[in-house]
Amino acid sequence: MNQANVVEQLTAEQNQLAKHATNVHKFGGSSLASVKCIERVVDIIRQHCQLNDVIVVSANGNTTDELFRIYHLAIEKGADLSEVILALQHQQAALINSLLNAASAARLNTLLASDIQQISEWMLAAPEQYEAELLAFGEIWSARLLSSVLSETVCPSYALDSRDFLVVNNAIDCFVEREISLRQYRECSRTNQLLVVTGYICKDTKGKSCTLGRNGSDYSATIMASLTHANNVTLWTDVDGIYSADPRVVPQARKLHRLPNAVARELGRLGNPVLHAKTLQPITATNTHLHVASSFDPAVPGTEIGKFGQIAKQELSVTYTNDLILAQSESFIGDSGKQAESVFNALGADTNAGFIVIRQEQQKAVSQWLAAHDTEVSFTPCSILAVVGHNVVSQGQVKARFKRALKHQSCFSIVNSPSGHSLIAVLINPCTTELLNNVHRHMTKDARHIGVVVAGLGNIGQRFLEMLPNQLASVAVLENVHLVGLISSRKALINTDGIEVNQALSLFAEQAKNYDNDLLFSWLSNHPYDELVVVDITPSESFSELYLPFFQRGIHVIGANKWAASSSTEHYQALKNAAQTHKSIWLGNTTVGAGLPVHYSIEDLKRSGDQIIDISGIFSGTLSWLFQTYDGSVPFSVLMLDALAQGITEPDPREDLSGRDVQRKLLILARAAGFTLSLDDIERQDLVPEPLQSLTTEAFLDSAQALDSYFADALSHAKSQQACIRYIASFSANGDAVKASVRLAVLPDSHAFASLTPCDNIFQIKSQWYQDNPLIIRGPGAGRDVTAGGLHSDLVALCQQLVNRTSVVKLKSIEEN
Structure with a gap:
């Protein structure tokens, strides 16, 4: 193959790869509700997107609600639509004029005026025929506006009406016709530009516009990820993730940082407010990662949906749906019941008892299905309340806890989901906020995961x-x-x-x-x-x-x-x-x-209203051992080298003898007691003679005998007074006057610091409450067991x-x- 052909082939491959989006970002209506919101979205896109990524958008703010309102007013006939339609036009024009330059704004306002004229004609003529077309305008306006803003401020961008390529089998199932959708997408997509595509809308195989239902833009986003082989999908919304319950009604709901795919699918199926029932379907067999994050706080990590280990599988959540129908019939028993459960994607079912739980809009279809079986049916309003988690059906303790949480509630039945990932309580009455909060509290208590x-x-x-x-x-x-x-x-x-x-x-x-x-x-x-x-x-x-x-x-x-x-x-x-x-x-x-409760005692005194005025003691296990053991029978240097061999001192004993460690400890306790102090405020006696301080460790150890005469003289002087030598730390406060030092001191043999078990620490705390009889804390101040135990004590307290x-x-x- 010649060089020209190689270049041509590589260019073709690069162009093909360029059509594969690295990321798909979907922005919901609340994220695009105002000028400020859209500017925030533009910042997110600027920071997180690259050319050839895909942006999927919902209608701005409450636009879809307003379009539904127009549709229902048109159906009622006789209602004056002009004011409502004009208000919608003004709302959209305000966004356009606030975000775009004059030329771009004029172009979009012209297109908007044409759309508004079309809406008026449709709603006056035959509104029933144009419901989906009417609702599609919300997403069209949103995509058109955001694309124009991006082109002006960030990078080249273009908008696509997803109906130009996205085809589903019908408006009920909404299964993507992948081959035709992919072919048409490739025909209308462009390279080296940021695509903004409409969510929520598509066409069926007959070319008729249809919508994807509640949260349909999420489904649109994962469809786009499937078509473009995207690595990541981020659903930007008004909450920073998926929670253990709807946080709008359960204040104690906690974020689920990681959610296994199967559990997320079950939450969507049961009506979780963040997840569309089909959101995960297009990326189930792919390596695409799905994230849910907040456009209002993009720096906060959201929820990731994917394949995780055991920790993520321990999460439980509670969800509910009201305004459902309990359908009971003999045809819902056995194999025909399993067929009905599958056909209608029942939210709950019991093929032994002969019932399924369906959505209200499915009632007519269920009646028609049963007519072919020539059996009677009863329909009863109901609701469901479900606990959802990985394989909860097989976890007996979860089921028992769920039943206990419902013990004061009239419950028609508790059924297992076919997936095994939810336990579903069927309620004849609506699920109340009180019940939801109560069950959530029982099912998710003590569930904060700590890494x-x-x-x-x-x-x-x-x-x-x-x-x-x-x-x-x-x-x-x-x-x-x-x-x-x-x-x-x-x-x-x-x-x-x-x-x-x-x-x-x-x-x-x-x-x-x-x-x-x-x-x-x-x-x-x-x-x-x-x-x-x-x-x-x-x-x-x-x-x-x-x-x-x-x-x-x-x-x-x-x-x-x-x-x-x-x-x-x-x-x-x-x-x-x-x-x-x-x-x-x-x-x-x-x-x-180490593990001694010194900090706890100081904190408790402060919290109780006491005021600490004096802290003193022996804070070094090493120096405690040295001076408790040193009796003059062997030179101090020999004792020090013995302590080094036993691992009692630091590898360089000067670290201990310098007093720096004790000085730091005294500073830490003084600060814990509420005093503002620095190291320079604490006098420190260095027990290492100045000529030895600059030597290497090896040279210092070779010259250690230079320590002996000083400590021998100090010990002899102390013994002549029936006293001992100890390296002590002391801090005292008298009003604004503070004195602090670490030094070698001569103490009477009767002093509390004089008779310690070698390596012990002792802390004496005087306060307003403990003046005449100070608080004494004594015990081992070093050692792997006590220090590790002290760390575990902190972990439990935290x-x-x-x-x-x-x-x-x-x-x-x-x-x-």
Whole structure:
């Protein structure tokens, strides 16, 4: 093949690929309701779309309702339509004139005037013949306007009336005639332009206009994804996802971040207000991902529908539909009943009892179907209330809970869905808001899913993970806690479907990959959980610098890391403010005292109205061991090297002897007590002689005997006074005067700090309530078990705070925008 032919073939292939949209974005009527809304949509398109993507639109705002109103007035005959039609024209013209330049506005207003004239003629002549054609104008005007705005402000764009290519078998089933639709779409589509196509409308095989029903534009969007082989479909609406119940009537409804395909199909079938019954049908056998997001808050992650693991399959939701009909007949028993259930896509059925639940508009068709069977039928108004979730029919505990929730309700029957993904209660009376809220509360209680990311897989991190399986199994508030991330200094394992806690470390060794902070935040910003918690068990100052962006993303932090809580006053206050603003919880009880309840006690005193005036004690397990053990029988350097060999000190013992760690701990506690303090406000005695401070670790250890004379003299002096030496931290406040220091002190042998078990910490807290007899907290202040246990204590405390949180769903009304 010569070079010219190769170029020609590659160009043809590129042009063909160009017709394949990467993304389909659908915008509902509320998202396009006003000038402000449309400008917001344009910004979303500018940020999220590329040429050859597809935009599917509904009619602007309440346009379809107004067209229905015109149609019904026309049917009634004698009603004056002119004012209503003129008001609709003015409404559309106002959008046009506000969003477009003069030339474009003039062109669209001319087209609008022609359409309005056509509407008037149809409605005066034979409105029954033109219902679908009338309703189609809402989407035509919307697509025409948005395409013009995009062409002026963003990129080349063109509008398509979906009736020019989209063909369905009939207006009832609305199954796409794929081959003819695809051929016609390719004939009328253009490359290197952004397509804006009408949702909701199409034609049948006879060329007659028809509509796709409630939320039909969602179905249009997935049809377009199927025709264009799109990778993603985003349904932009006025809520930021699919909820565990209709948030307009259930204030406690919670977002379902991830929804398995089969469960989403069942929700759509049963009448979920966000999902069209057929929305998923065109992309069932594809790898297309479906997202539901809010055009009013596009930065907030919405709901993703697709193939997920066990965590997503645990979600339950509750949905209802009123104004249905219970049809009872002998023909609904056995095989003929199964046939009727399939033919009419019954919302609920029992082929043993002989009934199906249908929509009101199906009553005539059911009567005609039964006439062929020559059997009688009774029709009774009814409603359904359903709990929907992955394989709920096979989950006995879910069914039992559903029955308990309905025990005070007159229920005709509870039936299983054919898919196995819903339990359906058939009610003779309408489902009330009170009943819906009550059942939702029973079915979804304690269902907030909390993802946990553990950073730091050293000694304590490993022990934390070893303890985690038993904690999750035995502590009720941790029921919906899932380990989803493991992070070391260089590698990370993130799995949104959860990491098996019993195999966490081995899975990390096998599957962890290199990461940087950008990659980390790209996942953390789009996590599929109600809450995300980072457990920081690192000693890393650089990792502590991520706390601020964590808080800004609403992520909670449990930290054993001291750097953030002892950072500069300005940075510390910025962290506190960010956590408060974004409702992030920051717990760091293990930063001081390992698992000892020092922070809890300080917080409890403050919360109770007490005022702390003095904090002192021995805050270092290492220094506690050294000075509790040092009696002069061996040189201090020998004792220190022995502690190093046992792992009691840091690899470089100067980290302990410098007092910097104790200084940071005192600062953390003083801040926890409500005082504004910095490290510079705390005097620190460094126990390392200045000549040894700049040496390498190896050189320091070789020269350790230089420490001996100082500590021998200090001990001898103390013993002469029947006293001991201890490295203590002390903080006191007297009005505005604050004194704080960490130093080697001489204490009487009778002092509370004198007789400790080696490695123990002791904390003495004086307050207005505890002045004469201070509060004493004493115990092991270091060690993998107690520190890991303290982290688990924080995790339980954090989850107890989160379990009672509710997120208010704010629905954006047209009037607000």
